[in-house]
Amino acid sequence: MTSRYTQRKRWQPRAIAVSIMLGVSMLSGVVLAQSPTAEPATNPDAPAPSEQPAPTTPSPSPSPTPASPPPVAELVPPSLIHDVQPTYPEAAEQEGLAATVVFQLDIDAQGSVEAARIAQPSEHPGRGFEEAALEAVKQLRFSPATEAGVPIAVTIGYRVRFVPDVRQTPTPTAVEPAPAPKQATKEKRPEPPPVTGQLSGALLERGTRLPLAGVKITAFRGEGDAAEGYETETDAAGNFRLTGLRVGKWRVLADPDGYYPLRTTETVKKDQRTDVRYFIERNSYNPYDVEIDTKRVRREVNHISVDARQAERIPGTFGDVLAVVNNFPGVARAGGAGFGSSGLVIRGSSPKDSRILISSVDVPLLYHFGDLRSVLPVGMIEKIDFYPGNFSVEYGRATGGIVDVDLKDLNPRKFGGYADANFFDASLYLEVPITDEFAVAVAGRRSYIDVLLEAALPDSGNSLAAPRYYDYQFLASYRPSPAHQLQTFFFVSDDEFRILFEDPLAADAEVVITDVGFGTHFYRGIAEYKYVPSQSFQNELKLSFGKDLSGFNVGELITVDSTLHQGQVKDTARVELSDQFALRGGVDYVFQKSRLDARLPELPREGDGNVDIDFTDTRDTNTSDTAHSTAGFAELEFRPWENTLVLPGVRLDHFGRTGQFAFSPRLTLRHDLNDEWSIKGGVGLFQQEPTFDETDEVLGNPDLEPEKAMHYSAGFEYRPLPYASLDVTGFYKTMHDLVGRSDELVVRDGETVPLNYNNQASGRAYGLTVSARHELADKFFGWLAYTWSRSERKDPGQDDYRLFDFDQTHILTLIGGYRLPRNWEISSRFRYVTGNLYTPVTGSVYDSDADRYRAISGSVNSARVDGFHQLDIRIDKRWVYQTWMLNAYLDIQNVYNRTNVNNLQYNYDYSDTETQQTLPIIPVLGLRGEF
Numbered sequence: 046m047t048s049r050y051t052q053r054k055r056w057q058p059r060a061i062a063v064s065i066m067l068g069v070s071m072l073s074g075v076v077l078a079q080s081p082t083a084e085p086a087t088n089p090d091a092p093a094p095s096e097q098p099a100p101t102t103p104s105p106s107p108s109p110t111p112a113s114p115p116p117v118a119e120l121v122p123p124s125l126i127h128d129v130q131p132t133y134p135e136a137a138e139q140e141g142l143a144a145t146v147v148f149q150l151d152i153d154a155q156g157s158v159e160a161a162r163i164a165q166p167s168e169h170p171g172r173g174f175e176e177a178a179l180e181a182v183k184q185l186r187f188s189p190a191t192e193a194g195v196p197i198a199v200t201i202g203y204r205v206r207f208v209p210d211v212r213q214t215p216t217p218t219a220v221e222p223a224p225a226p227k228q229a230t231k232e233k234r235p236e237p238p239p240v241t242g243q244l245s246g247a248l249l250e251r252g253t254r255l256p257l258a259g260v261k262i263t264a265f266r267g268e269g270d271a272a273e274g275y276e277t278e279t280d281a282a283g284n285f286r287l288t289g290l291r292v293g294k295w296r297v298l299a300d301p302d303g304y305y306p307l308r309t310t311e312t313v314k315k316d317q318r319t320d321v322r323y324f325i326e327r328n329s330y331n332p333y334d335v336e337i338d339t340k341r342v343r344r345e346v347n348h349i350s351v352d353a354r355q356a357e358r359i360p361g362t363f364g365d366v367l368a369v370v371n372n373f374p375g376v377a378r379a380g381g382a383g384f385g386s387s388g389l390v391i392r393g394s395s396p397k398d399s400r401i402l403i404s405s406v407d408v409p410l411l412y413h414f415g416d417l418r419s420v421l422p423v424g425m426i427e428k429i430d431f432y433p434g435n436f437s438v439e440y441g442r443a444t445g446g447i448v449d450v451d452l453k454d455l456n457p458r459k460f461g462g463y464a465d466a467n468f469f470d471a472s473l474y475l476e477v478p479i480t481d482e483f484a485v486a487v488a489g490r491r492s493y494i495d496v497l498l499e500a501a502l503p504d505s506g507n508s509l510a511a512p513r514y515y516d517y518q519f520l521a522s523y524r525p526s527p528a529h530q531l532q533t534f535f536f537v538s539d540d541e542f543r544i545l546f547e548d549p550l551a552a553d554a555e556v557v558i559t560d561v562g563f564g565t566h567f568y569r570g571i572a573e574y575k576y577v578p579s580q581s582f583q584n585e586l587k588l589s590f591g592k593d594l595s596g597f598n599v600g601e602l603i604t605v606d607s608t609l610h611q612g613q614v615k616d617t618a619r620v621e622l623s624d625q626f627a628l629r630g631g632v633d634y635v636f637q638k639s640r641l642d643a644r645l646p647e648l649p650r651e652g653d654g655n656v657d658i659d660f661t662d663t664r665d666t667n668t669s670d671t672a673h674s675t676a677g678f679a680e681l682e683f684r685p686w687e688n689t690l691v692l693p694g695v696r697l698d699h700f701g702r703t704g705q706f707a708f709s710p711r712l713t714l715r716h717d718l719n720d721e722w723s724i725k726g727g728v729g730l731f732q733q734e735p736t737f738d739e740t741d742e743v744l745g746n747p748d749l750e751p752e753k754a755m756h757y758s759a760g761f762e763y764r765p766l767p768y769a770s771l772d773v774t775g776f777y778k779t780m781h782d783l784v785g786r787s788d789e790l791v792v793r794d795g796e797t798v799p800l801n802y803n804n805q806a807s808g809r810a811y812g813l814t815v816s817a818r819h820e821l822a823d824k825f826f827g828w829l830a831y832t833w834s835r836s837e838r839k840d841p842g843q844d845d846y847r848l849f850d851f852d853q854t855h856i857l858t859l860i861g862g863y864r865l866p867r868n869w870e871i872s873s874r875f876r877y878v879t880g881n882l883y884t885p886v887t888g889s890v891y892d893s894d895a896d897r898y899r900a901i902s903g904s905v906n907s908a909r910v911d912g913f914h915q916l917d918i919r920i921d922k923r924w925v926y927q928t929w930m931l932n933a934y935l936d937i938q939n940v941y942n943r944t945n946v947n948n949l950q951y952n953y954d955y956s957d958t959e960t961q962q963t964l965p966i967i968p969v970l971g972l973r974g975e976f
Contacts, residue, residue: 123152123199127186133207134173142169144207146178154196156187164202178205242313245286246321248279248299252930252975255458256283257301257325264295264311297321303328324927329864347758347774349373349431349816357423359860360874360919360936366426367411367419370448372860374814374830375433375776377853378878378913390851391433392776393810393836394445394754395651397736402449404534405439406571406589406613407635411448413492413514413540417469420516420538422488424463424474427453433814434756434776435727438678438694438711439617441633444731444754444780452534455484455522462486467971469494470514482524489517514540530575537568558600567593581621589613602660603645607737610638630679637701639737640669645744650786651850652838654884654905657897666743672701674734688717700734700751707732707751725774726759735784739802742793746802754780768820773813780808785841805841808849810834821864828860848906854879855912868923878913882906883948889955898954910946913963915939929976935968942966 137144147165150158161182167174182203189196244264248257262285265274279285290313300306307325351369359369370376370389377390388396388410401411403421412419432440432447440447455476462475472490479485495513518536543562569591577583593609617631646663649656680694692713699706711729718724732751739745760774785806790797812834819827833855837846855877862872885908888901917938924931939945945963952958 121191123156123187123190123201125185126156126188127184129181129184131177131181131205131207133209134177137169137172137174137207138209141209142172142207143209144169144172144174146174146205146207148178148182148203148205150182150185150201150203151198152187152190152201153198154189156189156196158183158185158187159198167207174207178207181205240292240315241289242292242315243286243288243318244290244295244297244311244313244321245284245318246323247283248285248307248323248325249283250304251324251326251927252925253459253461254324254928254976256281257304258283260299260301262287263298264290265298266293266295299323299325301325326925329868347375347433347435347760347772347814349433350428351431352428360872360917365419366423367421367429367450370411370429370431372828372830372858372874373431373433374816374832374856374858375446375812375834377832377834377851377856378881379851389446389448391446392778392812393808393834393849393852394778394780395849395851398443398445398733398752398754400440400443400445400447402440402447403569404452404571404573404587405449405615406569406587407611408569408591409567409593409595409609410538410565411450413516413538414512414542417512418490418492418514421450421536422472422474422490422518424476424488425453425486425518425520425534427451434778435711435713435729435758437692437713438680438696438709439629439631441676441678441696441698441709441731442635442674442733444733444752452520452532453486454530455486455520455532456524457484457486461976463973463975465971465973468967468969484522486520487518489515491515512540512542514538528576528578530577532573532575534571534573535569537566539566540564558602560598560600562596562598564597565593565595567591582619584616584618587613587615601644602663604643605645606642608640609737612636625684627682628679629682630677633676633678635674637672637674638669639672641737641741642667643744652840652847652905653786655886655900655902657899664743666741668741668743670702670737673699674701675699690715698732698751702734702737702740703750705751721764723762724760725762728755728757730755735802739784744801746787746800749784749802750782750804752780752784752804753782754778766822768822770818772816775811775813777811778809780810783807783838787841803841806838808836808838809846810836810849824864826862828858830856830858832856847904848882850882850906852882852906868925870919870921872919874917876913876915876917880910880912881947882909884908886951886955891954900951900955910948910960913945915943915945915963916941929974932973932975934971934973936971937969938967939963939965 144167145165146163146167149162149164151160153159161179163175163179182205185203190199191197248260248262249255250257256279258279258281260279260283261276262279263274263276264287265272267273273291275287275290277285277287292313292315294310294312297309297311298307305326305328307323309323311319311321313319357366359372371378375392377393379388379390379396389399389401390396391399401408408420410420428451430447430449430451432449434446436447440449457476457478460475460477462473464474465472470490470492472488474486474488476486477484492512492514516536516538519534521533523531541562541564543564544560569589571587571589573588574586575583576585590612591610593607593611595605595607597603597605612635614634615631617629619627619629621627644663644665646658646660647656648658676696676698678694678696680692683691683693685691692715694711694713696709696711697706698709709730709732711727713725713727713729715723715725731754734740734751735745735749740747740749756776756778758774758776760772763771765771782804783806784802784804787800787803787805789800789803791800792798812832815829815831817827817829819825834852835854836849836852838849839846856879857875857877859875860872862870864870884905885903886900887903889898890901891897892899915938917936918940919934919936921932921934942965944965946960947963948961949958950961
């Protein structure tokens with residue numbers, strides 16, 4: 046029997062997999078030895094080979110190709126010692142159907158068939174060929190394969206051929222012809238060695254140029270007895286080599302999982318190497334085709350983690366990953382809700398009560414101009430962690446929620462990146478592998494809204510400088526060994542908006558405004574060292590430094606220039622004491638040096654209702670301050686039972702500006718009822734310092750105390766399928782020692798001054814969040830987030846609660862997407878939010894001294910505008926070229942052009958109103974090239 050085998054290494058130590066082509070045919074119940082067909086049996090699950098396949102028939106002399114590897118002398122393939130004939134399916138035999146079934150057989154060290162898998166079904170499915178052949182091959186017996194004389198387990202390819210019995214009736218002949226006379230024969234000379242060549246090359250992913258390792262490459266030609274074939278697998282760099290191929294044309298096949306098969310023909314020339322480079326296309330380049338590491342211990346009652354490549358395609362975000370935070374359950378619409386509406390409103394807390402972190406380090410903001418565009422590129426973001434409440438003691442200085450952006454663990458396999466241009470801006474991202482241990486990435490972005498508006502708008506007599514922003518980043522990673530990793534990150538963000546009026550505006554009889562401007566500029570540098578010598582211990586040390594600059598002016602009436610220098614040191618360690626106990630703890634130190642130069646009138650705060658700003662009554666401040674904030678935290682991970690996790694923890698803060706210690710105990714519990722159901726709950730105390738302006742000696746009260754909040758939450762999680770989950774959580778939050786407005790006068794440094802603020806305000810928030818997610822499966826992904834909540838505040842000196850400025854009863858977000866053929870994708874987002882609150886005006890009086898009308902207001906926040914709802918749609922199309930890809934996207938916000946109202950504005954005498962509306966339908970077209 047003719048056979049062909051290939052030496053293969055398996056994952057088990059000293060285990061060799063041998064792929065053998067054995068041909069059998071059925072003819073009148075007798076199995077005859079046959080050669081392999083033109084497409085030999087292959088093993089798609091076997092890892093990369095280490096040796097070159099031997100030819101079908103050994104040559105009388107060695108191959109002349111010098112690159113051919115030596116034969117494997119100690120490897121002996123198995124041989125068939127007990128054959129079992131399959132039963133020919135009766136109906137197929139009557140129809141005269143022929144078929145071939147190819148198997149992958151696992152043969153143990155005794156020569157028995159452990160398992161049989163169909164690698165290639167017959168040409169006539171449903172006719173019984175597969176069943177008959179499978180029943181037969183399970184009963185085969187082989188002499189075991191050996192390596193150095195030791196029996197080993199192997200995997201082989203085995204082919205069963207069914208050939209119908211074609212019987213011919215002999216034709217009788219009258220006379221047999223006489224035999225020809227014998228002639229002298231010459232001595233038969235040995236055949237010359239075959240003329241051979243070599244085929245070598247690389248297999249790369251089309252579009253990304255990434256090497257594909259462990260992919261089987263098969264070269265074959267001929268049919269029947271003349272068939273011959275060779276196979277090998279690509280190495281880590283995607284390279285492969287086939288030597289000893291006879292000259293001529295060969296068909297080449299590569300068919301890895303998740304890719305379209307490669308079928309081509311190459312010509313091998315005498316004593317030459319044919320070099321090729323193949324680009325093979327993935328079935329899908331969908332960004333949701335990613336694996337997310339979920340081995341992290343869940344320490345929070347509520348924690349949502351979204352991979353950056355998933356968040357990028359959510360409609361309504363214009364491809365901005367961080368904009369996805371606004372779709373999380375418990376997050377209200379802050380934009381347009383009134384003064385100071387930028388930031389995140391999480392579970393009824395003020396925007397200033399929540400912290401924004403990058404790699405667990407404080408940053409002033411994540412978005413340009415409040416929430417227009419994020420300050421980080423998607424290429425440098427790994428995932429976004431969102432904690433709406435009851436977060437770990439690792440996080441402090443916040444009473445609302447936490448958004449922590451995790452940077453990418455930079456490990457590029459090639460030089461690459463992307464260039465993106467859309468309606469708002471253009472950006473560039475590049476990443477470069479310097480060595481196997483060291484890599485860097487750089488990125489930059491610049492908006493051009495100002496340029497477009499200046500070109501599109503007619504000359505109105507005023508000089509307009511529309512919003513302009515830019516940011517750039519640098520990321521470097523060095524990993525000298527698996528236990529040590531160093532990473533540095535530096536980024537800059539700059540925003541500017543200014544209007545110069547050639548015809549000055551008159552705010553009132555005494556106030557003239559010549560210009561309006563706003564700008565922010567900040568940078569951060571972060572250095573991180575991870576030390577993980579074993580699974581039982583790990584340590585993370587993070588150092589950061591930065592500077593924040595912000596300015597705002599309305600002519601010369603209002604001017605604000607603020608500077609903040611900040612440094613931070615944070616070290617976190619975790620040690621596993623046993624299977625039941627683990628301890629996590631660390632220190633967190635922040636240094637801040639601030640300077641504030643400001644001229645401000647009495648500005649409205651949350652809960653003030655309708656306030657007439659008196660621009661003629663301003664206060665000037667020029668102060669500087671240095672503050673140190675130090676914290677230590679510890680948390681015990683205790684598993685009293687296998688499915689139960691108890692997390693008691695404590696955090697101790699010392700706030701430098703208030704000079705007080707803050708002790709914050711917290712407790713979280715989780716219990717898995719089974720593989721599908723889990724219950725959870727938590728309670729804890731959370732504290733934070735007042736803001737800089739609230740403790741300013743002129744504008745605020747330097748004797749304020751930290752604000753406090755108690756978080757209570759409980760809920761359950763249900764995961765009926767690996768890709769589907771449901772989370773329902775109820776929450777209740779009490780807030781006390783809140784900073785509130787005060788009209789008192791106090792004596793400070795021998796001078797009677799306004800108190801401005803005190804800690805006598807309080808609040809509460811409660812509600813229910815529902816989150817249902819369907820990860821990408823069957824080409825569909827979906828997301829539902831619903832929040833029912835109520836948030837209230839009690840002002841100093843008041844007995845009754847009122848609604849918080851940002852209270853929104855119902856918040857519903859529905860997101861769905863479908864992956865279409867030929868790299869098309871379509872997704873949509875629908876949102877509904879209860880209308881924003883406002884304080885109605887019941888009348889007005891004329892102030893003759895100021896020559897203006899003053900409003901008579903009703904109860905604070907006693908009315909609402911109509912509810913907000915909007916549909917967004919995004920369409921993506923990707924073209925894949927050999928060395929790069931082009932993605933075009935159309936992101937349409939407010940598809941049905943809903944006129945949503947943010948707030949109301951009154952005319953000069955408060956007799957009429959007009960609405961402040963959100964943006965109309967906005968189609969944004971963008972192009973992104975990846976290489």
